[in-house]
Amino acid sequence: MTGYIGLDLGGTFIKAGLVDQDGNIVLEKQIPTQVGQGAEVIVENLLEMVRLIQDDMSEDMDIPGVGIGAPGCVKVSEGIYVEGPNLPDWKDFPVASILSEKLELSVVVDNDANMAALGEYTYGAGQGCTDMMMVTLGTGVGSGLILDGKLYRGVHDTAGEFGHTTIQFEGPVCNCGRKGCVEAYIGTNGILAVLKAKLEAGRSSVLKEMVLDKIMPKDIGMAAKKGDELAIEVLHDVGYALGIGFGNIANLLNLERIVVGGGVAAAGDFILEPARKGCREMAMKVQGETLQIVPASLGNKAGFIGAACLAMLNSQ
Amino acid sequence: MTGYIGLDLGGTFIKAGLVDQDGNIVLEKQIPTQVGQGAEVIVENLLEMVRLIQDDMSEDMDIPGVGIGAPGCVKVSEGIYVEGPNLPDWKDFPVASILSEKLELSVVVDNDANMAALGEYTYGAGQGCTDMMMVTLGTGVGSGLILDGKLYRGVHDTAGEFGHTTIQFEGPVCNCGRKGCVEAYIGTNGILAVLKAKLEAGRSSVLKEMVLDKIMPKDIGMAAKKGDELAIEVLHDVGYALGIGFGNIANLLNLERIVVGGGVAAAGDFILEPARKGCREMAMKVQGETLQIVPASLGNKAGFIGAACLAMLNSQ
Numbered sequence: 001m002t003g004y005i006g007l008d009l010g011g012t013f014i015k016a017g018l019v020d021q022d023g024n025i026v027l028e029k030q031i032p033t034q035v036g037q038g039a040e041v042i043v044e045n046l047l048e049m050v051r052l053i054q055d056d057m058s059e060d061m062d063i064p065g066v067g068i069g070a071p072g073c074v075k076v077s078e079g080i081y082v083e084g085p086n087l088p089d090w091k092d093f094p095v096a097s098i099l100s101e102k103l104e105l106s107v108v109v110d111n112d113a114n115m116a117a118l119g120e121y122t123y124g125a126g127q128g129c130t131d132m133m134m135v136t137l138g139t140g141v142g143s144g145l146i147l148d149g150k151l152y153r154g155v156h157d158t159a160g161e162f163g164h165t166t167i168q169f170e171g172p173v174c175n176c177g178r179k180g181c182v183e184a185y186i187g188t189n190g191i192l193a194v195l196k197a198k199l200e201a202g203r204s205s206v207l208k209e210m211v212l213d214k215i216m217p218k219d220i221g222m223a224a225k226k227g228d229e230l231a232i233e234v235l236h237d238v239g240y241a242l243g244i245g246f247g248n249i250a251n252l253l254n255l256e257r258i259v260v261g262g263g264v265a266a267a268g269d270f271i272l273e274p275a276r277k278g279c280r281e282m283a284m285k286v287q288g289e290t291l292q293i294v295p296a297s298l299g300n301k302a303g304f305i306g307a308a309c310l311a312m313l314n315s316q
Numbered sequence: 317m318t319g320y321i322g323l324d325l326g327g328t329f330i331k332a333g334l335v336d337q338d339g340n341i342v343l344e345k346q347i348p349t350q351v352g353q354g355a356e357v358i359v360e361n362l363l364e365m366v367r368l369i370q371d372d373m374s375e376d377m378d379i380p381g382v383g384i385g386a387p388g389c390v391k392v393s394e395g396i397y398v399e400g401p402n403l404p405d406w407k408d409f410p411v412a413s414i415l416s417e418k419l420e421l422s423v424v425v426d427n428d429a430n431m432a433a434l435g436e437y438t439y440g441a442g443q444g445c446t447d448m449m450m451v452t453l454g455t456g457v458g459s460g461l462i463l464d465g466k467l468y469r470g471v472h473d474t475a476g477e478f479g480h481t482t483i484q485f486e487g488p489v490c491n492c493g494r495k496g497c498v499e500a501y502i503g504t505n506g507i508l509a510v511l512k513a514k515l516e517a518g519r520s521s522v523l524k525e526m527v528l529d530k531i532m533p534k535d536i537g538m539a540a541k542k543g544d545e546l547a548i549e550v551l552h553d554v555g556y557a558l559g560i561g562f563g564n565i566a567n568l569l570n571l572e573r574i575v576v577g578g579g580v581a582a583a584g585d586f587i588l589e590p591a592r593k594g595c596r597e598m599a600m601k602v603q604g605e606t607l608q609i610v611p612a613s614l615g616n617k618a619g620f621i622g623a624a625c626l627a628m629l630n631s632q
Contacts, residue, residue, distance in 0.1 A: 073602065131471045145568075147463060154570025155447045158602045161567035166598055168496075169484050169560050178598060180484075244485050248564065251477035252461075254470025282482055282494060286389065286474045 001061050004315075005053055006119075006308030007046055007068045008112060011035055011086035016049040017301065018057055019308035023123035025301065026061075027053050039089045046095075047102055065106035067311035068095065069115030069303045076110050076157050108314045110151075112303050113160055116296075117144025118151055119306030120259045124298040129256040133249060134296065135162060137242075137264035137271075140175060141183040147253070151310075163187070167244045185241035186264065186271075191217050195234045205230035221267035232270060239271035243278020243293075250283035250291045261296025268295065317377050320631075321369055322624030323362055323384045324428065324616075327351055327402030332365040333617065334373055335624035339439035341617065342377075343369050355405045362411075363418055381422035383627035384411065385431030385619045392426050392473050424630045426467075428619050429476055432612075433460025434467055435622030436575045440614040445572040449565060450612065451478060453558075453580035453587075456491060457499040463569070467626075479503070483560045501557035502580065502587075507533050511550045521546035537583035548586060555587035559594020559609075566599035566607045577612025584611065 003026055008015040010033060018027040029052050034041050050066060057063075072084015079096025081087070100107040110118075117134035120126040126134065130149045136142040141163030145152040153159050163183040164176055171180025175187060184190050192215065199208060206228045207215060223231035246258055260272060272293060280288045298305055319342055324331040326349060334343040345368050350357050366382060373379075388400015395412025397403070416423040426434075433450035436442040442450065446465045452458040457479030461468040469475050479499035480492055487496025491503060500506050508531065515524060522544045523531055539547035562574055576588060588609060596604045614621055 129471070147468060148466070150464070152463060152569075154603075155445070155572040156570055156602050156606055158600070159568065159570035161570075161600055161603065164567045164600060165564045166483050166560055167485055169598070176600070244482055248481045249568070251480045252475065252565070252568070253468075254472055254475035256471040282485070284474070284477055284480060284492070286472050287470075287477065290472055 001058070003057070003061050003063055004308040004311040005050055005063060005066045006115070006304035006306065006311065007049060007066065008115065008303030008307060009033065009042070009046065009068055009070045009087070010112070011071060014045055014049055015300065015304050016053060017304040017308060018053050018061070019305055021312070023305070025305070027056055028301075029053060035087060035089060037089070039093060042087070042089055043095070043098060046099060050103055063105060064315040065108065065311035066099065066103065067115070067307035067309070067314070068099070068107065068109040069112035069307040070095070070109055071112045074109055074111050074157060076108070076153060079107070079109055081109060106311070106315060108310055110307070110310055111144070111157070111160070113142035114144040114151055114153065115306030115310065116142070116261065116302040117146055117160075117306065118309045119298055119302040120261070120296055121146045122309045123305055124302060125259045125294050125296050126257060131253065131255045132257040132259060133162065133253075133255055134259045134261065134302075136262035137186055137260065138262040139188045141187055142262070162245065162249065165245045165248055167241060167248070182242060182245035186238045188217055188264070191220065191234065191238050191264070194237055195220060198230055198234060203230050207231060217264045218266060221270065224267060224270045235267050235270040236274045239274035240278040242271065243275035244282050246275060246279035246291070246293060247282025247288065250279060250287040254287050255291055257292040257294060259294055259296050261299070261302060265295060317374070319373070319377050319379055320624040320627040321366055321379060321382045322431070322620035322622065322627065323365060323382065324431065324619030324623060325349065325358070325362065325384055325386045325403070326428070327387060330361055330365055331616065331620050332369060333620040333624060334369050334377070335621055337628070339621070341621070343372055344617075345369060351403060351405060353405070355409060358403070358405055359411070359414060362415060366419055379421060380631040381424065381627035382415065382419065383431070383623035383625070383630070384415075384423065384425040385428035385623045386411070386425055387428045390425055390427050390473060392424070392469060395423070395425055397425060422627070422631060424626050426623070426626055427460070427473070427476070429458035430460040430467055430469065431622030431626065432458070432577065432618040433462055433476075433622065434625045435614055435618040436577070436612055437462045438625045439621055440618060441575045441610050441612050442573060447569065447571045448573040448575060449478065449569075449571055450575045450577065450618075452578035453502055453576065454578040455504045457503055458578070461569075478561065478565065481561045481564055483557065483564070498558060498561035502554045504533055504580070507536065507550065507554050507580070510553055511536060514546055514550060519546050523547060533580045534582060537586065540583060540586045551583050551586040552590045555590035556594040558587065559591035560598050562591060562595040562607070562609060563598025563604065566595060566603040570603050571607055573608040573610060575610055575612050577615070577618060581611060
């Protein structure tokens with residue numbers, strides 16, 4: 001039996017899975033990343049994850065390779081993690097060769113958003129299409145592109161920054177310092193800013209009973225599910241802005257599908273329906289009408305599943 | 317000797333060329349399209365162009381195929397011209413099979429903006445890169461994408477509508493009816509609206525001596541070259557808006573190069589410099605710093621050269 005180990009290296013946890021050739025998750029593990037304790041500690045934790053899986057797997061399992069998804073900028077062909085805000089311990093760090101030598105296995109590393117896209121494309125909500133984007137809605141907005149059936153990385157492996165598509169260049173300030181990016185609307189700060197403005201305008205809502213600084217997007221989603229009008233309106237407004245961004249992508253790339261995941265996407269159709277509306281209104285006819293905007297199906301396993309898929313592709 | 321015939325079918329003229337395998341233009345012709353006289357007349361004119369070239373070419377020339385670039389929506393794999401505003405005579409018109417039967421040659425048809433992109437990529441300003449966009453600035457904004465060294469068409473062959481990237485969703489109305497598209501700034505109407513607003517605000521300019529409704533973008537370009545401050549400012553403003561759109565593309569696709577052609581691009585660096593500035597300011601660091609924004613080099617021959625290239629690819 002053949003399986004591939006996928007490692008999803010996050011700022012807080014390392015998630016790992018052993019995925020067989022049919023996409024079944026054979027084993028699954030999670031340990032803390034221990035960011036801030038030095039480059040070597042993270043390497044040791046990644047090695048530990050692989051060893052834990054190797055210890056638990058059946059003896060007839062053959063592992064041709066390991067894939068890693070890491071948060072930030074990665075030079076894929078060189079196996080180097082360049083940099084990223086959530087992993088300050090590593091800078092121009094040759095993670096693939098270091099792990100490969102210690103494990104005596106082929107190791108490949110890529111950006112975590114790309115890995116989620118590859119996972120959803122191969123075994124999740126992106127199955128069966130050739131041109132898609134996976135968008136992860138959380139504190140920020142991550143994304144990865146599958147074009148003509150292959151992960152598209154661009155000339156320096158930094159493609160896929162959909163979150164920083166400008167939709168209103170005189171709009172609200174984004175986490176990146178620029179104005180009017182998609183993330184400035186649908187990122188956590190963006191959503192909370194829209195809520196705050198509406199509450200300060202005197203609107204009533206069950207959310208008024210909470211301490212404003214403690215409210216998170218998931219609270220707004222829960223309030224919407226209970227029928228809170230203001231919460232529904234907030235999610236509509238930010239979802240519609242997301243849809244304007246999707247319209248840009250539809251016009252440019254004529255994708256078949258956009259798969260939407262991440263914590264904020266748990267609000268489901270409260271965000272997806274206005275996003276579909278915004279996209280249809282802003283996209284050209286064919287591009288807008290044919291684009292499917294669907295929820296992700298692999299949850300927070302998309303990252304390690306995608307990393308295992310990359311290891312699979314890499315060993316072919 | 318082997319050559320390919322490329323036909324650039326425009327709303328006013330059909331331009332045609334015989335292009336050899338090294339990209340040399342062996343022969344070149346042009347006749348009126350005669351739009352509005354029925355589907356058959358345009359077919360006859362296309363056939364006439366091919367025959368004129370065949371009559372003039374040397375006897376040892378072998379023609380494996382013909383390529384056509386047409387303005388509008390094309391189903392490439394089926395050889396069908398679907399529709400477009402500049403070619404109302406054709407609707408779901410099987411142009412490739414009709415011409416192929418009459419010429420007894422392989423015929424392939426694609427969108428004209430794609431053909432310009434393929435032409436510049438193969439033999440023009442896009443040579444040597446794998447990921448590029450060709451943008452044609454005219455009445456509207458056309459564009460085509462080369463990704464991973466291949467023409468990227470999307471799932472219904474309608475990719476590449478960069479002109480309708482929204483950069484300010486509360487911005488000026490575009491030719492497409494939506495608001496704040498790139499074309500709403502850098503399309504002919506957009507440029508003239510910016511000029512008009514500045515003139516009406518009482519600004520002085522040599523352009524004040526012209527009848528406002530007769531001014532075209534090329535007049536603004538000429539005034540800029542003579543040092544007219546207002547003309548320079550108009551081109552700066554619309555060029556900067558174009559650059560914001562380029563920033564979106566840079567972030568999403570991490571392209572190596574954007575090639576800018578079309579009549580409006582004759583203003584050269586009066587538009588390209590602010591576009592580069594806008595792009596650098598709106599794109600992420602790596603994506604923005606490494607993207608080259610360069611003028612096209614094939615002029616109005618890009619279309620038929622690209623169509624000949626498609627015929628070449630199609631016969632391989």
